[in-house]
Structure formats: structure tokens, C-alpha cells
Amino acid sequence: MYEHVTLGEVILTVTNVNESVSFYKDIIGFTHIELSEKEAKMFSNEGKLLLTLRENREAKKNPGQLYVGLYHIALLYPDRASLGTQIKHLLAHNIEMGGADHIVSEAVYIHDPDGNGIELYRDRPRTNWSYEENGMIVMDTKPLDVTGLLAVAGEWNGMPNGLTMGHIHTHVKNLADIEAFYKDILQFDVMTYFGQQALFMSGAGYHHHFGFNTWVRNKEKPKEAFVGMEQYTIHVNNEETFNKVRNRANKNIVDQGEAWFIVQDPSEMYIKFKSHS
Numbered sequence: 001m002y003e004h005v006t007l008g009e010v011i012l013t014v015t016n017v018n019e020s021v022s023f024y025k026d027i028i029g030f031t032h033i034e035l036s037e038k039e040a041k042m043f044s045n046e047g048k049l050l051l052t053l054r055e056n057r058e059a060k061k062n063p064g065q066l067y068v069g070l071y072h073i074a075l076l077y078p079d080r081a082s083l084g085t086q087i088k089h090l091l092a093h094n095i096e097m098g099g100a101d102h103i104v105s106e107a108v109y110i111h112d113p114d115g116n117g118i119e120l121y122r123d124r125p126r127t128n129w130s131y132e133e134n135g136m137i138v139m140d141t142k143p144l145d146v147t148g149l150l151a152v153a154g155e156w157n158g159m160p161n162g163l164t165m166g167h168i169h170t171h172v173k174n175l176a177d178i179e180a181f182y183k184d185i186l187q188f189d190v191m192t193y194f195g196q197q198a199l200f201m202s203g204a205g206y207h208h209h210f211g212f213n214t215w216v217r218n219k220e221k222p223k224e225a226f227v228g229m230e231q232y233t234i235h236v237n238n239e240e241t242f243n244k245v246r247n248r249a250n251k252n253i254v255d256q257g258e259a260w261f262i263v264q265d266p267s268e269m270y271i272k273f274k275s276h277s
Contacts, residue, residue, distance in 0.1 A: 001187040002203030002241060007165040008233035008274065009049045010073050014114050015227060017055040023113050024051070027093060028075070028120075029086075029159035045161045050075075059225040062115025065215050067222045068171050068267050070229035072109065072117030076166030080106070083122040084153035085160070087146065092156075099144035104129050104137065104207040106144060114227040121166060129207065136192040137207050139200065167202075168232050169211035170269055173219045175199050177266040178212045185248050186263075186271075209234075221268050231262070231270040242275040249273075 014020040021040045024030045030051075032043035038055040051073075062070075077083040087108055090097055098109040107121035130138045172178045179199055182188045188201045191208050197215065200208035236242040246253070252263040259275040 001244070002236070002238075004237045005203035005206070005209060006235045006237070007168065007209060008235050009052055009272075010165060010168070010232045011052045011054060011230040012070075012073075012112075012116055013056050013059050013225075013227045013230055014053045014112070014116070015055065015057060015059050015061060016113070017053050019113050020053050024053070027090070027095060027110075028118075029089075029156070031158055044163050045159055048164070050163075050165050054230065056225055056227075059114075059227050060222075062111070062117075062227050064115070065171065065217065067216060067218050067226065068173050068220055069222070069226070069269070070116060071169040071171050071211070071213060071215075072119045073168060073229070073232075074107075074119035074121060074166045076164045077120065077122040078160055078162035080122050080149065081152045081154060082160040082162075083108075083120065084149035084151070085156050086120055087149055088153040089156040099146060101140075101142040101144050103140050103142070106149065108144070116227055116229075117169075119166075119169070123166075123207075126205075132192075136190075137200075139192055139207065165232075167206075167209050167211060168229075169213070170229070170267065171216040172212045172214060172267040174266065175212060175214060181252075181266050182210065185252065187245055187248065229269070231272055233272045233274060235274050235276045237276045239275055242273065245273060 017038055017040050030042045034041040040053040042051040043049055095110055100107055105121045105123050107119050110118050182201050188203050191200045191202050193199055198213040200211050202209040246261055249263050253261050254264055255262045262270055262272045264270055
């Protein structure tokens with residue numbers, strides 16, 4: 001259904017906005033930042049709003065895979081050299097990280113000062129992606145070729161041009177409910193499953209805009225304030241498609257304007273749709 005889908009602003013709760021800004025500036029390389037007393041808006045080099053950090057001093061830091069909510073946001077690098085350069089920078093600052101080759105992409109995983117998960121990755125060309133006989137995309141978790149990535153690394157000068165929000169991955173209550181909501185109401189496609197533990201979905205044939213898993217001990221949202229993701233944004237670049245989704249999601253809309261609306265999914269995550277026709 002979707003000819004083109006991009007992800008936009010993600011709103012994260014943090015415990016100390018100044019500490020978080022220092023991390024996202026010095027470690028990730030954001031330079032276009034609008035900072036107020038308890039909020040920071042962080043833009044790509046091209047001026048696209050990617051992150052809003054909202055301070056809540058009472059929020060508890062992320063204890064790991066405990067509650068439904070954010071697993072990680074994922075920043076997409078434009079090429080292998082820029083990802084290699086970022087990895088070189090992370091190593092120079094002794095940032096703890098994990099890494100994986102997912103066949104369709106290469107990725108490293110880090111956390112911000114509050115424990116919010118961040119994936120930094122680059123895609124392999126779509127012409128190199130492969131599919132099962134049933135149409136599911138082939139993805140895996142294999143060792144990352146860190147040596148090869150560092151071999152193409154350059155000097156780090158902050159965020160590269162072309163960095164975007166690539167995908168969102170969340171811990172959810174129930175995969176069947178999430179699949180039904182994103183497929184039947186929001187009209188996204190299932191790209192593959194990881195057994196009965198995880199599900200990957202997208203629009204416009206991407207390997208995944210959304211990852212969902214049940215790798216948490218408590219299949220519920222925390223009752224007290226925690227850091228994590230408050231909301232993420234989906235840009236729809238076709239007015240007809242935008243209106244179709246709005247009509248299908250009508251009963252799930254919690255707020256709306258002329259060119260946007262917000263829904264809440266079965267795991268209580270807020271999703272903002274914006275029309276960019």
C-alpha cells in the first residue's frame with residue numbers, strides 16, 4: 001500500500017537533558033540542537049528533526065528488558081564507511097557496544113546515559129537482499145566484521161550527511177495483537193518472523209521499519225515513570241494513502257489535526273502519522 005515511508009521524530013524521556021545532550025553531541029555527533037530548560041530537539045545535518053529529549057528527573061533509568069516499551073531506536077548511516085568511522089569513534093571513547101551482521105545490514109548497539117537503546121547501522125543494497133520461497137526476507141544475526149568496517153573508516157567529524165531514523169524496535173505485550181494492528185489497521189507488511197519471539201514489519205518493501213519482540217519479564221507498561229520512548233513519527237508522502245490509513249485507524253485515534261493524527265497501538269505506544277504530500 002505504501003509507496004514511500006520515512007520515520008521522523010522520536011520523543012525520548014531522559015533524566016538529565018544536559019547530560020543527554022552531551023552524549024548525543026559528543027558521541028553520536030549531533031550539532032544542530034535546540035535546547036530549552038527541560039527539552040532538546042536534535043536535527044540531522046539536513047535539518048530534519050530526528051530526536052526530542054524530554055527531561056523527567058523523577059523517571060527511573062532503563063533496567064534492561066523488564067517492561068513493555070522501547071528496545072532501541074535505530075539511526076541509519078548512508079554507507080559502510082560512515083558506519084565504520086562511527087565505530088572507530090565509539091572505540092576511541094571506550095563506549096560499550098554489541099554488534100551484528102543481519103544479512104541485510106551491519107549494526108552496532110549502544111545505550112545513552114539513561115539506558116535507552118540505540119542501534120547504529122548501514123544497509124546493504126536492496127539488490128543483495130534475498131527472500132524465502134514464502135516471500136519472507138532473509139535476516140539473521142551473525143558476527144560483525146569490525147575489522148572490515150574499521151578498514152574503510154575515515155576521520156570522525158560528527159554526524160554524517162544523510163543520517164536518518166531507520167527503524168524502531170519495541171518490547172510488546174503480545175505479537176499477535178501487534179501484527180493485527182499494524183497489518184490490518186495501519187496497512188504495513190510482515191517481512192519476517194523470528195520464531196514466536198519477534199516480528200519485523202515495514203512499508204514500501206523495506207526490511208523493517210518496525211521490530212517487535214516479547215523479550216521482557218513483565219508484559220505490561222511500568223506503572224511509575226521510566227525513561228524510554230514516548231512517541232515516534234511516521235511520514236506518509238502520499239495524501240491518498242494518508243487518508244486511507246486515517247480512516248482505517250479512526251477508532252484508535254487519540255489526537256489529530258489537519259495533516260496529522262496520533263494512534264496508540266495495543267502495547268500503549270503512541271504513533272504520530274504526518275502527511276507530507
